[in-house]
Amino acid sequence: MKPMERFDALVVGARCAGAAAAMLMARHGMRVLAVDRGGYGTDTLSTHALMRGGVMLLARWGLLPRLVEAGTPPIRRTTFHYGEEAIAVDLRPGDGVDALYAPRRTLLDSVLVDAAWEAGAEVRHHHTVTSLLHDDGGRVTGAVVVDEVGREHAIAAGLVVGADGIGSTVARLAGAPVVEQAHHAATVLYGYLPGLADTGTHWHYAVGASAGRIPTNAGRHCVFASVPPERFRAEMRGDRLAALLRVLQEVSPELAEEVAATAPDGELMAFAGRKGFLRQPTGPGWALIGDAGYFKDPITAHGITDALRDAALLAEAAGEGTQAAFTRFATRRDDLSLPLFHVTDEIAGYAWTLEEAKAMHLRLNAAMKREVAALTAEAVR
Incomplete structure (x- = not known):
């Protein structure tokens, strides 16, 4: 094994959540390494749709023009069809958002990785975490990473971030408990x-x-x-x-x-469907974002926005670096996530009439508006 490298944060997973978190933490002045078991710019299962909160954050980070310049079409009207009834909703400009977007993941993830590099983070693809490092008190202090040719690297880090998807290795190795479980899976x-x-x-x-x-x-x-x-x-x-x-x-x-x-x-x-969950998002020396920490059924197409939001909230906490900041991150994540999580689970159950589906979508819209208001009021960067 090579001599130990040291970083302020090791981010495991370099897609929406991980690349965004690496970028933001680097912008906070932290020394960051992000690793991903996949390749740069590869595709992945996705709903693509960015909700207002996600577009707002990308605009705030200066990245939205890159998606537009790459030919991502603006979306200014959404139409909901309930049987024969169609309800068209035109986007109301505001919060720095005049259109929604649904970029291919090959584009969005690459834009975020490039931005992480530009901010000063290091990103290594085809690298896999195999174990976590701990101090004598049990706190996570880094990880062992295997590169593309099978060499092991010991990485010391003040914070290890699991952004490595539903079956998160970091969550499993850290013993992160599931604190909320969905009942349905579409x-x-x-x-x-x-x-x-x-x-x-x-x-x-x-x-x-x-x-x-x-x-x-x-x-x-x-x-x-x-x-x-x-x-x-x-x-x-x-x-x-x-x-x-x-x-x-x-x-x-x-x-x-x-x-x-x-x-x-x-x-x-x-x-083929998987029931959603919320895992405990932080512990001694570790944190979870993206699907690693919080997965809900894709039927409401809010996953990318969740990932970007929680990357921003975690980067703020990491920049402050106090236990109080990480506790605040966990509280904010749950407060913004649970209303979305519960209504999404109901929609995924398919036990509704069309009138009930309308009512659920109104609840979903209210939860998303509350999320945007919170991100705006707190000026999450």
Whole structure:
């Protein structure tokens, strides 16, 4: 093993949450190393959609122009379809936001990694954490990292941040308990289709199913269909395109017709569902952000915004460096997350009528407005 390297923070995972946290902590003057087991600019499962809070933070960090310049289309209208009823909502400019965006993850994650490097953080891809280091009192003091050729590196760090996804190695090794557990898990099929008219984001709902279209880069739309896991297991594991079209035909015959007239880029992606959770977000020498700390069903497309928000909140706490600051981070995360978490779990359960779905979306909107107000009032950087 090589001699021990020392950093103020070791961030495990360099996607939305991890790269953003590394960038922000470096901007606070900290010496930061971020490692990721994947490669630079690789794709990943994602809902793509950025809610107002996420766009606001990217604008505040000076990164939104990079997404715009890369051709990410602005989204200024969202339409909710409840059976035959359509409710169009035009974006109200404010908080530095005049449009929403849904960038491909190959673009967004790369922009954040580049910004982390520019801020002074170091990022190493194809590196995997295998164990945590502890002092005599049990506090986490770093980690052992294995590089792309199998060499071990001992990394000392004042803070180890787990931003390494749902099955977080840092969370497992730190023994982070689950403090909130969801009851439901929806499944999703999605793919990227050319040639659809860009009329903003559309979310379609029918009893027992939902679907939608989200404009993203290169003239493509991310088109998805979601159903309960029982139906997914029974009829959606074979021909994925045929399964997608069946659900679209039920939920939105117009969208089904558009999709049938084109062809997706490559194979459709499938998410077989996983119940959401909140893990304890901090402990002695460690913290969790992104899906490592808090995962909720993707049916409400709020995951990227969650990741960026919690990266910002944690970077503030790390910059201050006190126990009180980390306690405040944990409290703020839970306060902003739990209303979103609970209504998302209800929506993912598919036990609603269309009128009940409308009411749930109003609750979701209220929780997101509260989140934006909190980020604005506290000037989270």
